[in-house]
Amino acid sequence: MKGKFISIVVAAIFCVALAGSAVAEEINAYMGTSPDNNAKIAQFIKDKTGITVNQTFQSFGEIEARVKAEAPNFNADMIIGCGSSTGFMAKKNGWTVPYVSPAWKGAPEVFVDPQGNWYNIGNFSFVLVGNKDRLAKAGLTMPKSWKDLLEAKWKGEIVMPSPLSSGTANMMRFSFLALYGDEEGWKFLQGLDKNVHHYTRSGNAPTDLVGRGEFILGITSDENIKKRIDDGYPLVWSIPVEGTGYDGTFALILKGTKKLDACKKIVDLLGTPEFSMVMADIGYVTPRPAENKLYGKTLPNYIKLDLGKAADDKSKNNDIWKAKLRSEFE
Amino acid sequence: MARAEYSLKLQAGSGSRIKDFLNANLINILAALLFLLLAFFLLYPIIAVLIKSIRGPSGFTLEYYRAFFTKNYYYRSLFNTLLLGTINTVVCLVIGFCLAYMTTRGPYLLRKPLKVISLVPLIAPPYLFALSLIILFGRNGLVTRMFDLHWQLYGFAGVVISQTLAFIPLAYMMLENTLMSLNPNLEESAYDMGASEATILRTITIPLMAPGLLKAALLIFVMTIAEFGNAAILAGRTPFLAPDTYTMITGESDFNMGSVLSVVLIAPCIIIFFVHNYLLEGKKFTTIGGKPVASEPRKITPIIKIPLIIVTTMATGAIFICFAVVLAASFYKILGVTDKFILANYLDFTSNQAIANSIRVSFVAAVIGAVIGVLLAYVIVRGKFFGRTFIEMASLSGFALPGTVLGIGYLLAFSAPPLKLTGGIMILALNCVFRFLAVGVEAGISKLHQIHIEIEEASADLGASFLTTFYKIVLPIMFPAFIAGFIYTFMTAIVSLSAVVFLVSPGFQLAAVKIFDAAVYGEIGIASATTIKLILIVMLCMAVLNYITKKTRLGSGLKQPVA
Numbered sequence: 001m002k003g004k005f006i007s008i009v010v011a012a013i014f015c016v017a018l019a020g021s022a023v024a025e026e027i028n029a030y031m032g033t034s035p036d037n038n039a040k041i042a043q044f045i046k047d048k049t050g051i052t053v054n055q056t057f058q059s060f061g062e063i064e065a066r067v068k069a070e071a072p073n074f075n076a077d078m079i080i081g082c083g084s085s086t087g088f089m090a091k092k093n094g095w096t097v098p099y100v101s102p103a104w105k106g107a108p109e110v111f112v113d114p115q116g117n118w119y120n121i122g123n124f125s126f127v128l129v130g131n132k133d134r135l136a137k138a139g140l141t142m143p144k145s146w147k148d149l150l151e152a153k154w155k156g157e158i159v160m161p162s163p164l165s166s167g168t169a170n171m172m173r174f175s176f177l178a179l180y181g182d183e184e185g186w187k188f189l190q191g192l193d194k195n196v197h198h199y200t201r202s203g204n205a206p207t208d209l210v211g212r213g214e215f216i217l218g219i220t221s222d223e224n225i226k227k228r229i230d231d232g233y234p235l236v237w238s239i240p241v242e243g244t245g246y247d248g249t250f251a252l253i254l255k256g257t258k259k260l261d262a263c264k265k266i267v268d269l270l271g272t273p274e275f276s277m278v279m280a281d282i283g284y285v286t287p288r289p290a291e292n293k294l295y296g297k298t299l300p301n302y303i304k305l306d307l308g309k310a311a312d313d314k315s316k317n318n319d320i321w322k323a324k325l326r327s328e329f330e
Numbered sequence: 331m332a333r334a335e336y337s338l339k340l341q342a343g344s345g346s347r348i349k350d351f352l353n354a355n356l357i358n359i360l361a362a363l364l365f366l367l368l369a370f371f372l373l374y375p376i377i378a379v380l381i382k383s384i385r386g387p388s389g390f391t392l393e394y395y396r397a398f399f400t401k402n403y404y405y406r407s408l409f410n411t412l413l414l415g416t417i418n419t420v421v422c423l424v425i426g427f428c429l430a431y432m433t434t435r436g437p438y439l440l441r442k443p444l445k446v447i448s449l450v451p452l453i454a455p456p457y458l459f460a461l462s463l464i465i466l467f468g469r470n471g472l473v474t475r476m477f478d479l480h481w482q483l484y485g486f487a488g489v490v491i492s493q494t495l496a497f498i499p500l501a502y503m504m505l506e507n508t509l510m511s512l513n514p515n516l517e518e519s520a521y522d523m524g525a526s527e528a529t530i531l532r533t534i535t536i537p538l539m540a541p542g543l544l545k546a547a548l549l550i551f552v553m554t555i556a557e558f559g560n561a562a563i564l565a566g567r568t569p570f571l572a573p574d575t576y577t578m579i580t581g582e583s584d585f586n587m588g589s590v591l592s593v594v595l596i597a598p599c600i601i602i603f604f605v606h607n608y609l610l611e612g613k614k615f616t617t618i619g620g621k622p623v624a625s626e627p628r629k630i631t632p633i634i635k636i637p638l639i640i641v642t643t644m645a646t647g648a649i650f651i652c653f654a655v656v657l658a659a660s661f662y663k664i665l666g667v668t669d670k671f672i673l674a675n676y677l678d679f680t681s682n683q684a685i686a687n688s689i690r691v692s693f694v695a696a697v698i699g700a701v702i703g704v705l706l707a708y709v710i711v712r713g714k715f716f717g718r719t720f721i722e723m724a725s726l727s728g729f730a731l732p733g734t735v736l737g738i739g740y741l742l743a744f745s746a747p748p749l750k751l752t753g754g755i756m757i758l759a760l761n762c763v764f765r766f767l768a769v770g771v772e773a774g775i776s777k778l779h780q781i782h783i784e785i786e787e788a789s790a791d792l793g794a795s796f797l798t799t800f801y802k803i804v805l806p807i808m809f810p811a812f813i814a815g816f817i818y819t820f821m822t823a824i825v826s827l828s829a830v831v832f833l834v835s836p837g838f839q840l841a842a843v844k845i846f847d848a849a850v851y852g853e854i855g856i857a858s859a860t861t862i863k864l865i866l867i868v869m870l871c872m873a874v875l876n877y878i879t880k881k882t883r884l885g886s887g888l889k890q891p892v893a
Contacts (some may be wrong), residue, residue: 056838062580065581121494166581205851315582
């Protein structure tokens with residue numbers, strides 16, 4: 001009797017639990033923008049195409065690691081939002097399904113691969129953020145040049161992400177190396193390291209920590225700044241005179257997908273001016289002209305970059321970074 | 331089970347030789363099957379990690395170990411990790427003991443509230459304490475600002491404090507169970523004969539608790555050094571092995587070095603596991619799932635009572651405050667910055683799906699885990715085959731395996747065909763089953779030690795088949811062990827992050843991972859609201875489970891077997 005009762009209960013719970021998986025057109029995607037922006041993008045896709053995008057939030061670095069580990073049997077159909085290095089790597093290794101989308105015709109070359117291996121849905125940059133209240137209290141003003149960050153008065157008051165786990169931090173690193181050249185660039189990073197309190201896991205984390213006033217300055221992704229300020233964080237942001245770097249937010253179709261038609265539909269949608277508006281509204285610089293929420297109509301001053309080289313140098317630079325910046329690493 | 335019995339009867343009709351063979355050998359067949367499961371889902375992933383740590387792109391090499399042992403950074407990381415584990419274990423045990431003593435021997439008035447406060451965080455993900463600590467005691471935290479304090483939360487101290495708070499519930503749960511299953515008669519007779527409370531504690535209670543204390547120490551040590559959420563948020567520049575391993579795998583995708591770090595993380599755990607087994611040699615098992623007995627409150631002398639009250643008040647106070655912060659944070663846009671009351675965090679739909687997934691995974695894991703655990707226990711105690719000790723050690727080793735190791739092991743072992751399991755619910759459930767198997771097995775072993783084999787032999791002599799005996803006699807006796815395994819697996823699986831974080835796939839987010847991501851991203855409101863929802867739902871599940879167990883036990887008129 002008892003056994004029967006339990007098995008009925010167990011079976012009932014199982015049925016309820018498994019009934020949740022209904023059938024509809026849906027794809028799995030690795031998405032590397034922030035959790036709420038991922039949701040916004042997925043919702044937009046759902047509204048316009050009816051396709052449900054299942055996603056987990058991961059940082060750019062994590063997506064790259066995931067893709068490398070899984071290749072060539074991917075657990076997702078697409079990536080919507082990964083760093084350029086992942087996009088180039090996927091193209092080189094043949095991990096993508098090339099598709100030359102008519103909807104992307106005429107987009108500038110930074111935004112679309114001629115062979116259709118990847119599509120850049122928006123460039124993002126890094127900026128300097130400061131906590132208004134803490135700056136005022138300490139009688140300090142926002143630095144005008146990146147070099148000003150090396151001054152001793154900022155010791156222990158700067159946070160930035162770690163390039164080992166964050167794509168945004170990798171962008172900061174290759175931008176500074178491009179700006180100052182390899183030798184001067186590493187000297188700058190080492191000097192900066194003396195003032196940096198610690199390196200965070202995620203590229204957006206400094207925005208929050210500075211917003212809370214835990215630290216006065218942060219070097220952080222420009223992605224969510226506007227939203228955080230609207231939320232009520234006492235933040236100021238600026239781009240020092242030397243300018244900022246940029247990296248793409250790539251989308252691509254992963255080899256082995258069984259839902260190619262759905263993926264193509266999504267790629268087409270990503271190339272439309274309407275989607276560019278969505279991305280610009282979050283704060284990205286987009287393939288189709290749209291007014292940027294953070295920068296407005298005038299775009300920031302960019303450091304000259306070679307994203308292909310940056311992708312090739314990434315692993316080498318990780319080793320140098322550890323050797324030079326991790327105390328007692330040698 | 332009923333169907334298997336039925337088909338067996340059919341076979342028996344065709345020839346009693348098959349029946350005899352099965353009766354004689356079923357236990358061995360069962361053992362072989364269980365061994366295969368253990369080998370495949372527990373040993374193989376660990377071996378995969380070991381191999382990855384010595385195998386580079388161009389054949390076998392010790393290069394990765396050389397890299398580990400020649401860099402100071404890793405030494406410091408290892409040292410910090412071990413120190414963290416040791417401090418945490420000691421502090422958690424002391425506090426856990428005080429709490430457990432108060433709730434089992436102290437005044438009735440305090441028992442319930444202390445118990446509730448100590449147990450609630452068990453369902454909350456451990457790293458939640460890191461968030462509360464930042465909001466309260468960060469460099470710009472509420473308390474820090476109020477009293478204009480200057481202290482350094484980011485670093486070793488912060489991690490120790492948050493990890494301690496996070497693991498007090500586990501220590502408490504284990505020690506309370508141990509204390510409850512001690513027969514209070516001994517202590518009471520000693521008290522009646524005039525022994526002081528201190529003497530009773532020193533000469534009766536603590537020595538009797540020793541096995542339980544050791545077990546709790548082992549579990550807490552292993553869990554603290556493997557759980558990386560708090561360290562990832564609060565460590566600042568202080569290196570710890572678990573978060574480093576995580577970054578190594580997910581950030582740099584350096585599986586070789588990640589495996590080396592994992593192997594180094596296993597080593598101390600295995601050593602402690604063997605020391606613990608050696609110390610317990612010949613002692614009776616005392617575990618979760620023992621027979622609970624309530625003690626009458628006694629007069630506790632002030633010398634003992636005052637420290638007890640101080641420790642318990644401080645500990646429960648700290649837990650309570652941290653929890654109050656979480657609760658408050660769930661209702662505000664950004665607690666401590668813009669204090670505007672909102673409900674939006676609770677209406678976030680994505681987290682509901684993650685919670686549903688977590689419950690599904692934990693439930694499936696708990697059912698499978700409890701069944702396998704009970705069967706393993708039976709095979710270990712009653713079996714007489716070669717390799718019995720090996721099976722016992724293997725199934726109990728789950729106690730000593732840091733979650734990160736099994737996470738990486740599963741990723742390495744099961745992500746390519748023909749063994750491709752990644753990307754679904756089963757890999758998450760199986761991972762939890764084999765990580766948390768040990769508790770069910772041990773509870774089962776201790777139950778089986780309570781009944782003499784004569785009962786089973788009598789049943790067999792009277793003509794019952796092996797399966798009938800198992801179904802009618804063994805299963806009812808082992809039911810509490812089944813429940814213990816179920817509950818432990820369910821509760822730990824639902825909050826544990828260290829292994830599943832490597833295995834979640836798109837479309838199948840788990841609550842623990844979701845909360846961690848939201849927390850790291852600064853979405854403290856959503857992280858808190860998801861936690862509160864998770865706690866409420868888990869409490870509901872436990873209440874239902876409790877109800878069912880009580881009903882079914884009463885319904886069949888089952889009595890606890892006499893030891």
